[in-house]
Amino acid sequence: MLTRLEPVFARLDREPERPAHLQTPRMSRHRVVLLAALLACYLAIVVAVLTTSWLVRLDWQIMFFRPYEQWPQLHAFLDYLVVLGQRGPTAVMVAAWLGWRSWRQHTLRPLITLGVALLLLNITVGSVKLGLGRLGPHYATQIGSAELFAGGDIFPSGHTANAVVTWGILAYLASTTVTRRVLSLFSAVVSLSVGATTVYLGTHWVSDVLLGWLAGLLIMLALPWFEPLIARTEAYVFELRELWRRRLEEGRLSAPVAAALTPLLSAGGKWQPGHSDDAAAVPVTASGAGAAGHSPALRPAGHPVARQHVIRSERTPVTPAGSRRPAHTERAAARGASARPAG
Template sequence: MRTEPKPTRLDRIFARLDREPQRPVLDVPRMTRHRVVLFGATLAFYLTIVLAVVTTSWLVRLDWQAMLFRPYQQWPEIHAFLDYWVVLGQRGPTAVMVAAWLGWRCWRQHTLRPLLAFGAALLLLNVTVGAVKYGLGRSGPHYATEIGSNEMWHWFQAGSDIFPSGHTANAVVTWGILAYLAATPGARRWLSALSAVLSLSVGLTTVYLGTHWLSDVLLGWAAGLLVLLALPWLEPTIATAEAWLFTRRDRLRARLRAGRGGALPMPEPVLLTPARTPAAEEEPAPLREIVPPAAARAPRTSALLAPGPHTTRSERTPVTPAGSRRPPHPDRMARGTAAPAARPLTGG
């Protein structure tokens, strides 16, 4: 009796992804006029902050005043708590937490878009913020050398990659992507407010700890917001990547099924015409069917069977056995011999 192979964990995952979604699919945000205006305003704010720091304006003096105030010495009782709170802006721990949540949503909604959108946002953030950090080369408060200077263009010094604040920008993108992927407008509003509070608090925590200037936090907040506002332009690329991944998944599933001995499509027989010789010119040679090698291979015979061709019972010629099939017995007479005379019965 042939039994079906037991499905593996990968088969169950594929079967889960192939089912119809039980929850509504997320609405893909579009680049509306309101979003374009907000993107332009945020970009103008971004360029204004950069220009104000490069020209050593009043914003640089404000940076120095906040740094010389030394908030970590003014309120030392909250220092231990803020050391842990600033972790909400570190890329590694926050990316793992948010990716785990979005992975569960991908499982429930049968789509890869949440994880792909999160990956695209992090990639865009690293490229844009990293390019500005290393391009401007601003030193942090702990590495400042001259009071009142903007501490720019220190490319080959330690701590010269803090403008804009990576903690703040990462907090905006990591927690803001939850609002971007929200399924309802109400959830989107609440998550937007929560991500704004988290990102600003993380940025001000870096100022309290003395690792960033105040202008670093403002520019990091604007950099993260620009990434979130630009995500609708990447939605076609995200959809293309999702379709490509599902196609690769289908090919992998078919390959795994074939590797477990599944039914493979047999190649069609090819008809070949034999080569014509002078002797074969008079009568056309019949076409010969070339069968696949797997079907043309003769079945292997067991070592217990006698050599030679074997036929089925219906193909064998009936043969009448000679003699009797009954086993020999001392009181049993063979056929064709006369029975001995009956002995008289004795007794009273």
């Protein structure tokens, strides 16, 4: 199986598609100002709910309006649309796309960035949910109350915040300006639709959705602060991979572990930060070191090294030195000798 997959791995190694002009987002002054403004709005909504202000009265008015009864024909469609804000399905879809992109670009940054963003989402949104303990519209017990500290977990809206972060990460990791704008518009439409759908279905208050939007935007704006951590994590993963590769080469792993790790560690030798394509051309001496003292990429024993592909026009023509079959006269003499009776 490894022999069959070797051409695929070799092709991926020879043709990386990492954008050369891609720059890591930085924490600019405008981003800091916008982050501070959104944080102020976030705190203002929390205070408005804590003090049972006009925002809570608006929550109850829309709850009594019951949008799902006003437009029942939309219910079936919106039941499916709200899935775009659920953590499990969206994380799997986006992680699959970013995983393929990581493989093609020979970098782990997309997947690590997604993991950091989801971790921040769980910590920030989850702590506020559990700390305030607000009940949803379907479980409200006292009309006009904010329903806080009652054991709920509805404020802020997790569906809305997850839609902002999960789909917004695609725009954050976009390679071009046009792609970033298109994906930003797409993530905005999806997150706004998911938030409005939760209000329509009666599973969230309006203030829950407002705070969910702000929570997701705050995470997206703060991501550049975590870029150094993302880079260090990627470097650590590659160092750990090389360590296991050396252990596999030296035979220091048990047979089941070696069998499980061989496809992973032997594939994509160039898939590491700062690796130059010229390293593949360094000749290897009998001692295992390159001509300039470079060590070749370690491969498991018995795993064939990918040969450089040569197109048909560059191959050396092979001229047959002669036919292996004997000449006609020799064959005739042989037949005559075999037909002559002995003695």
